[in-house]
Amino acid sequence: MNMVQAGQMATLEVIRVAPFGFFLSAGDEDILLHKNEAEGELREGQKVSVFLYIDHEDRLAATMKKPLLTSGEFTWLYVSDVNRKLGVFLEMGIQKQLLLSKDDLPKEWASWPQRGDKVFVGLKLDKKGRLLAKLGLDVELQEMEQEAGKDMLHKEVSGYVYRVIALGAFFFTEEQHIAFLHRDDIKGVVRLGQRVSARVKSIREDGRLNVTQNPRKVEAYQEDSEQIYQILKDRGGAMPFSDQTDPDTIRDRFGISKAAFKRAMGKLMKEGKIYQEEGWTYLTSIKQK
Incomplete structure (x- = not known):
């Protein structure tokens, strides 16, 4: 009975040499080790260490190239390609790429990995015995x-x-x-x-x-006050916004909360750069003129 399956490392014996590769014995099944996946010339009776996977014809195949991931392990793999119908493909150190199915990815497309990203995954088998990636979570990270x-x-x-x-x-x-x-x-x-x-x-x-990823409050005050000061300059030194302006208008116009707006305005007034009158804000330099 054959006990080997995709995703495993196995030591198997070469039982037949063919022009295109080598056949390895795995119980009641012969597994092809293609010449492109072998290291050097092999001979009948020789035992070799191989990684098993399912090839493009859905056959159990072998490679002597060392994979970055085997069954029971979890590691970080680079994303090599993205297919919206299937999922993302990962580089695992062998010719065959590893699919992380769209069923295991976030529902929102914007949250999917992109090429060059790195995902933390292990291996699993689908119903046909083909290798798929599965996402690792906190429990798998605990060892590290x-x-x-x-x-x-x-x-x-x-x-x-x-x-x-x-x-x-x-x-x-x-x-x-x-x-x-x-x-x-x-x-x-x-x-x-x-x-x-x-x-x-x-x-x-x-x-x-x-x-x-938000800046510290001191940094935020500085950024907000600089933004407001620049808007005032761009408008010629006056704008119809002040501490009395409603929060929604402030958020739409400046992209910040009313509390942050008031803090930034207070900073500018304390520095003597602006003043307010009848719901408007002005640059002090305009008043001085």
């Missing part, structure tokens, strides 16, 4: 995960996203910490497999990180 110390607070961390959910995204940092990026702390859209950077805003009791 390190508990973060308090010295990580406010530090910049980078890593690859391994899970995307409605509330945000999880990524694994270069320091081997699990970090959570809440959707309110994300700039733009974060996709599975993307390399992201963020600042540590808190450290959980279990040693995991909560991170943000």
Whole structure:
């Protein structure tokens, strides 16, 4: 009875040499090791270590090339191609690429990995015994995960996203910490497999990180005040917005909350750069003229 299957490493005996390759014995089945997948000339009776996979004709085949991933393991693999009908294809160190099915990918296309991204995966078999990738999660990362110390607070961390959910995204940092990026702390859209950077805003009791891509408040005040000051200059020194303007108008016009707007305006007034009158804001330099 044949006990070998795709995704495994196996030591098999060469039982027949053919012009196009070598046939290996696997119980009641002969497995082809194509010449392109062999290392050097092999002879009958020789035992070789091979990786088993399903070829393009749905046959169990062998290669002597070392794969980046075998059954029971999880690792990070690069995305080599994206097919919206099928999923994403991953480089695993052999000629055959590994498919991560669209059924295992986020529903939103914008959250799918792109070429060059890196995803954390293991191997599984479909109903026909073909190799597929399966996404790794926290439980598979635990063997590598390190508990973060308090010295990580406010530090910049980078890593690859391994899970995307409605509330945000999880990524694994270069320091081997699990970090959570809440959707309110994300700039733009974060996709599975993307390399992201963020600042540590808190450290959980279990040693995991909560991170943000938003600037610190001091930096945010500076950016907001500079934006408002530039808008005033572009408008010739006056604009029909002030602390009395409704929040929706402020968000539509400036892209920030009313609280952030008032803080930035307060900063500019404290610096003597602007003043307000009857619902309008003016550059002080205009008044001085």
